[in-house]
Amino acid sequence: MMSDFVQKVLEIVQKIPKGKVTTYREVARALGVPKGWRAVGQALSRNPHPVIVPCHRVIRSDGRLGGYKLGIRKKIQLLTSEGIEVRNGRINLKKFGFRFHNG
DNA sequence: TCATTGGCTATCA
DNA sequence: CTGATAGCCAATG
Incomplete structure (x- = not known):
């Protein structure tokens, strides 16, 4: 069983459009916990939900x-497969960065 | 309950 | 840009 926090993380990550990526910080912010990026990463790592949740985004x-x-x-393979340009193991958030909240 | 870990972030040098 | 340090949140032992 997973806590509400994790449950929420999964839902948000699922909302990430294909061909775009987001940051742990944005996810945490979307949860209402702007300082919970650590927990976000922890939640995803402790809850292997691939296929159901595109954690690679x-x-x-x-x-x-x-x-x-x-x-x-x-992760790189999946992102590149979605059309995201990964240069030297890095991505241009200015181009592929997706935000849940406007701004 | 305390200590440690983790797919991190921001600041300083 | 790289390396080191401090900080915050949640799960695990």
């Missing part, structure tokens, strides 16, 4: 991919 705020439960390599 969540990257770090500095533009890097961060990590992936199935392997960073897989």
